[in-house]
Amino acid sequence: MLQVEVVKKLTAPDFAVQVFLEVGNEVVSILGPSGSVKSLTLRLIAGILRPDAGRIVLDGRVLYDSQQGIDLPSRQRRIGFVFQNYALFPHLTVEENISYGIRHWPGARRRARVQELIKLMRLAGLEREYPARLSGGQQQRVAVARALAPQPDLLLLDEPFSALDNRVRERLVQEFAQLSRELGITALLVTHNLEEAYTLSSRIAVMEGGQVRQFGSRADILRRPCCRAVARFTGARNIFDGEVLKKEGAYSLIRGERFSVVAPAITFAPGEKVAFAIRPEDVILMKEEEVPDKIREAARPPDLIRPALTPPLVPHAWTAGDTVDQPRSGQKAGVIPRPVKEAGQDNQPGPTPTAGEAVESPNIAGWPGGGWPAGDGATAWNQLATPGLENIFLATLLEERSGTGNNILFVSLSGPKKPADYDLELVVPRNIYRFFDLAPGKTFWLRLPPESIWVWREDG
Amino acid sequence: MERIELFPLYLSLKVSFLATLLSLGLGLPLAWVLAKRNWPGKDWVDAVFTLPMVLPPTVLGYYLLVVIGRRSPLGAFLEEKLGVTLVFTWPAAVLAAAVVSLPLLVKSARAAFEGVDPNLEDAARTLGQGELTVFFTVSLPLAWRGIAAGTILAWARALGDFGATLMVAGNIPGQTQTMPIAIYDAVLAGNLTLANTLVIIITLLALVTLGVLNRLNRRVFDLHR
Numbered sequence: 124m125l126q127v128e129v130v131k132k133l134t135a136p137d138f139a140v141q142v143f144l145e146v147g148n149e150v151v152s153i154l155g156p157s158g159s160v161k162s163l164t165l166r167l168i169a170g171i172l173r174p175d176a177g178r179i180v181l182d183g184r185v186l187y188d189s190q191q192g193i194d195l196p197s198r199q200r201r202i203g204f205v206f207q208n209y210a211l212f213p214h215l216t217v218e219e220n221i222s223y224g225i226r227h228w229p230g231a232r233r234r235a236r237v238q239e240l241i242k243l244m245r246l247a248g249l250e251r252e253y254p255a256r257l258s259g260g261q262q263q264r265v266a267v268a269r270a271l272a273p274q275p276d277l278l279l280l281d282e283p284f285s286a287l288d289n290r291v292r293e294r295l296v297q298e299f300a301q302l303s304r305e306l307g308i309t310a311l312l313v314t315h316n317l318e319e320a321y322t323l324s325s326r327i328a329v330m331e332g333g334q335v336r337q338f339g340s341r342a343d344i345l346r347r348p349c350c351r352a353v354a355r356f357t358g359a360r361n362i363f364d365g366e367v368l369k370k371e372g373a374y375s376l377i378r379g380e381r382f383s384v385v386a387p388a389i390t391f392a393p394g395e396k397v398a399f400a401i402r403p404e405d406v407i408l409m410k411e412e413e414v415p416d417k418i419r420e421a422a423r424p425p426d427l428i429r430p431a432l433t434p435p436l437v438p439h440a441w442t443a444g445d446t447v448d449q450p451r452s453g454q455k456a457g458v459i460p461r462p463v464k465e466a467g468q469d470n471q472p473g474p475t476p477t478a479g480e481a482v483e484s485p486n487i488a489g490w491p492g493g494g495w496p497a498g499d500g501a502t503a504w505n506q507l508a509t510p511g512l513e514n515i516f517l518a519t520l521l522e523e524r525s526g527t528g529n530n531i532l533f534v535s536l537s538g539p540k541k542p543a544d545y546d547l548e549l550v551v552p553r554n555i556y557r558f559f560d561l562a563p564g565k566t567f568w569l570r571l572p573p574e575s576i577w578v579w580r581e582d583g
Numbered sequence: 584m585e586r587i588e589l590f591p592l593y594l595s596l597k598v599s600f601l602a603t604l605l606s607l608g609l610g611l612p613l614a615w616v617l618a619k620r621n622w623p624g625k626d627w628v629d630a631v632f633t634l635p636m637v638l639p640p641t642v643l644g645y646y647l648l649v650v651i652g653r654r655s656p657l658g659a660f661l662e663e664k665l666g667v668t669l670v671f672t673w674p675a676a677v678l679a680a681a682v683v684s685l686p687l688l689v690k691s692a693r694a695a696f697e698g699v700d701p702n703l704e705d706a707a708r709t710l711g712q713g714e715l716t717v718f719f720t721v722s723l724p725l726a727w728r729g730i731a732a733g734t735i736l737a738w739a740r741a742l743g744d745f746g747a748t749l750m751v752a753g754n755i756p757g758q759t760q761t762m763p764i765a766i767y768d769a770v771l772a773g774n775l776t777l778a779n780t781l782v783i784i785i786t787l788l789a790l791v792t793l794g795v796l797n798r799l800n801r802r803v804f805d806l807h808r
Contacts, residue, residue, distance in 0.1 A: 166705075169709055171709070198710075198712055203709065206705075208702065211726070212703060212707075212767050270709075270710075
C-alpha cells in the first residue's frame with residue numbers, strides 16, 4: 124500500500140507538481156500527455172529526486188516526510204525501478220545485471236533467484252550476453268527482471284513500452300499484464316498510451332500540467348471523466364458545453380450549442396452550465412424502420428419538436444422557447460411540430476394542437492428541399508424521451524475516414540455543411556458502415572443513448 | 584659518466600610518477616564532485632583549478648615559491664618545526680609537476696564521469712547499493728578509459744615540465760635536475776651528445792605515450808557505450 128502526497132516546484136516549465144495517490148495491491152497507471160511530468164513523479168517516489176514537501180509511505184514505512192525530516196535514500200526504500208531507456212549496465216552481462224541488486228545474498232540463493240527470473244522473463248540462453256547485443260524487447264525484460272530480483276515492495280515503471288515497436292509492445296504488454304496478476308505485484312506505471320493503461324491497470328490516474336486530474340477505475344476514467352482534459356485524453360471526442368434546462372425523474376434535458384440532448388438524471392440544477400460528452404463509439408446508427416414515424420416525419424423540416432416524457436413521468440410539453448409549460452390536465456404526451464422562426468417569416472405560432480392530433484407541418488423552405496434555416500443558435504430539438512428512442516437525430520455524413528477495422532464518421536446534425544464544421548464524431552465497425560451503405564452527403568438516423576452521455580461541471 | 588647521464592632520466596621518471604599519483608589522489612575526487620554535484624562557488628573552483636593550464640609555467644613556479652618558499656608562512660613553519668625545506672629539493676619538483684598536470688587530469692576525468700548515464704547510477708541506487716559501491720561498480724568502470732587518457736596526459740605534462748620545476752626546485756645536478764632541465768643545461772654547455780641522447784629518449788617516450796592514448800581513445804567508441 125503506497126500513499127503519496129508530494130509537491131515540487133519546477134522552474135522550467137514553470138509550474139508546481141502536486142501528486143496525491145494511493146496504490147493498493149494492484150497496478151495503477153499514471154496516464155498523461157508528454158510533458159506532464161509523469162516520470163518526475165516516479166522519481167520522487169523512488170528517492171531519485173527530492174520533493175519540496177509532502178509525505179510518502181509504503182507498507183507502513185515512512186519513506187519521506189518533510190515535516191518530520193525523514194528522507195530515506197533510494198537504496199533503503201525497497202522500490203524497483205524500470206527506466207524508460209532500461210538503464211542496463213553495459214559493462215555487465217545479463218546475469219550480472221539481474222543479480223546486481225542481490226549481490227550480497229548468499230551464492231546459492233542468489234543464483235537460484237537469478238535462474239527463476241531468467242525463466243520467468245523468457246531470457247534463457249542470454250545469460251552471458253551483454254546488453255548491447257540484445258533486442259529492445261529482450262533489454263526490457265532484463266530491466267524488469269533486474270528490478271524484481273530483490274523482491275521490492277513496489278515496482279515503478281517509466282514508460283517501459285514506449286521504446287518498442289508495435290508488435291513487440293503488444294506482446295510485452297500482454298505478458299506483463301499476466302505477470303503482474305500472477306505475481307501479485309504492486310506497481311505504478313507511467314504511460315501516455317491509453318490502451319496500455321487500460322490493459323495493465325485496474326485504476327488510472329490522469330495527470331495533466333503537474334496535477335492528478337482524476338484518479339479512478341478504468342471505467343470511471345473512460346466513461347465518467349471529471350473534466351475536459353481527461354475527456355479529451357481518453358478519447359471522448361464529442362465534448363460540448365451546455366446548460367441544464369430541465370430535470371425530471373430519471374432524465375434531464377441539456378441544451379448544447381448546436382443540439383440538445385436528453386441525458387440521465389444529474390445532480391446539477393436547471394440553469395447551471397455544464398459540459399457533456401459522448402464517446403464516438405457509443406453513438407448508435409438506426410435503421411429507418413426503427414425510427415418512429417413521428418420523429419421521421421417531424422425531422423424533415425429542421426423543426427422544433429418538443430420531447431414528451433412517457434409515463435410514469437408527468438407528461439409535459441415543452442414549448443419552442445426555453446420555458447416549460449405547466450401540465451395541462453388531460454393533455455397527453457405527443458409530438459407537436461412547430462414552425463421555426465426564420466428571418467422575415469411570419470412569427471405566428473402554428474395552430475394549437477389537441478392531444479394526439481397530427482398536425483401538418485407547414486411547408487417551410489428547409490431541408491431537404493432548400494437550405495437550412497439560418498437560426499441564430501436555433502437548436503433542432505428532436506427528442507422523444509421514450510426509453511430506447513431518445514436523442515434520435517437525422518445526420519448528414521460530411522466526411523469519413525478509415526480506421527483499423529472501423530470507420531470514423533464526421534456528421535452534421537443540421538444539414539450539409541463544411542466537413543470542418545462537423546457536429547459529431549462517430550466510430551462504427553466496418554461491417555456496420557457497409558451495411559448502412561453510407562457515403563459523404565448521405566443522411567442516416569443516429570441515436571445518442573442517454574446512458575452513454577456523461578454530464579459534468581468544469582471546475583474552472 | 585654514465586650514471587650522471589642517466590640520473591635525469593631516473594629523476595624525471597620518479598618525479599613524474601609521484602606527481603601523477605598526487606594528481607590522481609586530488610584530482611579524481613575533485614573531478615567527481617564537479618561532474619555530479621552543483622554547489623555555490625563551483626564555477627570559481629573550476630576556474631582556479633584550470634588556471635595552471637593557462638598561466639606560464641614560470642608564473643606558476645613563482646606562486647609556488649610564494650607558498651612554500653623559506654620566507655612564506657608555510658615554508659617557515661615547515662623549516663622551524665620539522666626542519667624541512669621544500670624549495671630546491673626533488674619533492675618540490677614533484678609538487679611543481681603535480682600542479683601543472685592536475686588540470687589535465689581533472690578535465691578528462693570530469694568529462695568521463697559526466698559521460699556516464701546518470702540513470703545507470705540511479706538504477707544502482709534503487710538496487711540497494713551505497714554511494715561508494717555505486718562509484719566503484721558503475722561510475723568508475725564506465726569512466727575508466729577517459730580517466731586513463733587523462734592520467735597519461737597528466738603524466739606526460741609532468742614529465743615535460745621545465746619552468747615551474749626550475750623555479751622551485753632549481754637546477755642542481757644529481758638532485759633536482761630533471762630531463763627537460765638537463766637538456767637545457769647540456770645545450771648551454773655545448774654538450775650536444777648528451778643533449779641528443781636525452782632528446783631521443785624523451786621523444787621515444789612521447790611516441791609510446793601517443794600510441795597508448797590512441798588505443799584507449801579508439802576503444803571509447805565501442806559498443807560498451
